[in-house]
Amino acid sequence: MIQDIKRITIITGHYGSGKTNFAVNLAVDLCKGKKKVVLVDLDIVNPYFRSADFKEKLGQMGIEMICPTYANTNLDIPALGADIYSVFQKEDDCFVIFDVGGDDAGAAALGRYAKLICEEPFDMLYVVNRYRYLTRQPQEALQILREIETASRLSATGIVNNSNLGEQTTEQDVLTALEYGQSVASLSGIPLVATTAERKIAAKVPEATIYPIDLYVLPPWEK
Numbered sequence: 001m002i003q004d005i006k007r008i009t010i011i012t013g014h015y016g017s018g019k020t021n022f023a024v025n026l027a028v029d030l031c032k033g034k035k036k037v038v039l040v041d042l043d044i045v046n047p048y049f050r051s052a053d054f055k056e057k058l059g060q061m062g063i064e065m066i067c068p069t070y071a072n073t074n075l076d077i078p079a080l081g082a083d084i085y086s087v088f089q090k091e092d093d094c095f096v097i098f099d100v101g102g103d104d105a106g107a108a109a110l111g112r113y114a115k116l117i118c119e120e121p122f123d124m125l126y127v128v129n130r131y132r133y134l135t136r137q138p139q140e141a142l143q144i145l146r147e148i149e150t151a152s153r154l155s156a157t158g159i160v161n162n163s164n165l166g167e168q169t170t171e172q173d174v175l176t177a178l179e180y181g182q183s184v185a186s187l188s189g190i191p192l193v194a195t196t197a198e199r200k201i202a203a204k205v206p207e208a209t210i211y212p213i214d215l216y217v218l219p220p221w222e223k
Contacts, residue, residue: 001193001194001209001211002026002029002030005030005095005123006121006123007094007095007096007120007121007122008087008095008096008098008117008120008121008122008123009026009095009097009124009125010097010098010100010110010117010122010123010124010154011023011026011097011099011100011125012100012102012106012107012110012124012125012126012127012148012152012156013102013126013127013128013129013148013160013162014102014103014127014129014132014135014141015102015103015132016102016129016132017102017128017132017135017162018129018162018164018196018217019099019102019127020043020099020217021162021213021215021216021217022125022160022162022196023039023098023099024039024054024099024216024217025196025211025213025214025216027039027058027063028058028061028063030097031061031062031063035093035094036090036093036094036095037062037063037064037094037095037096037097038063038064038065038066038087038090038094038096038097039058039063039064039065039066039097039099040065040066040084040087040097040098041065041067041099042098042099042100042106042109042110043100043102043106044101044109053217054216055067066083066084066086066087085113085116088113088117098110100152103147104144104147104150107148107149107151108152110152110154111151111152111153114152114153114154117154118154122154122157123158124152124154124156124157124158125156125158125160125193126148126156126158126160126188126190127162128141128159128161128162128163128180128181128184129162129163129164130161130163130176130180130181131163131165131173131177138180138183138184138187139187142184142187142188145184145188156188156190157190157191158190158191158192158193159181159184159185159188159192159193160193160195160211161177161178161180161181161184161192161194161195162196163177163181164197164198166215167215169198171197171201171205174195174205174207175205178195181195193209194209194210195207195209195210195211196210196211196213197210197211197212198212198213198214198215199212199213199214
């Protein structure tokens with residue numbers, strides 16, 4: 001998947017799907033591959049699980065971060081800075097990953113940049129998690145996807161099956177959710193581009209599209 005990634009890649013999904021953790025993994029893996037990477041935190045909805053929390057750590061790796069104006073402050077103001085527009089003038093060899101807020105409310109922030117995004121090829125990856133409330137059934141996940149597409153004025157290009165139970169995820173949990181990921185892809189008419197699994201169990205999952213990930217994002221009570 002890393003080899004085929006577009007210069008602009010948007011990561012979206014339902015609240016708690018693990019989209020931010022996936023976005024951070026994607027940024028780190030691209031950076032390890034000697035790529036220039038910018039991670040744009042567009043999550044102005046959820047203050048607890050957002051990539052802005054990793055700005056310092058990612059910066060040490062060489063990953064540039066663009067965050068909401070008041071991210072990591074005691075001000076809960078959903079404001080986006082003008083510096084986001086700079087990513088559309090970056091060099092062709094600079095990869096830009098957008099971490100978008102959950103559902104249609106978060107995707108509305110993405111909509112203001114839709115015209116600029118569509119000026120070049122892009123991917124919008126919809127992250128699904130069978131074990132999260134309101135997306136346990138493929139039809140539920142499909143409904144949220146359509147709401148996100150409407151709010152963002154952009155169409156998803158791929159499904160990422162990120163079904164997990166956090167640190168308690170087992171090999172069997174991933175295997176059980178394989179059919180779910182395929183069903184979401186089939187219903188939506190969008191290809192399943194990856195199935196994620198924590199690195200320690202990824203090798204045990206017989207899936208051609210497995211994408212090993214590390215757990216960067218933890219609930220507040222585990223930080």
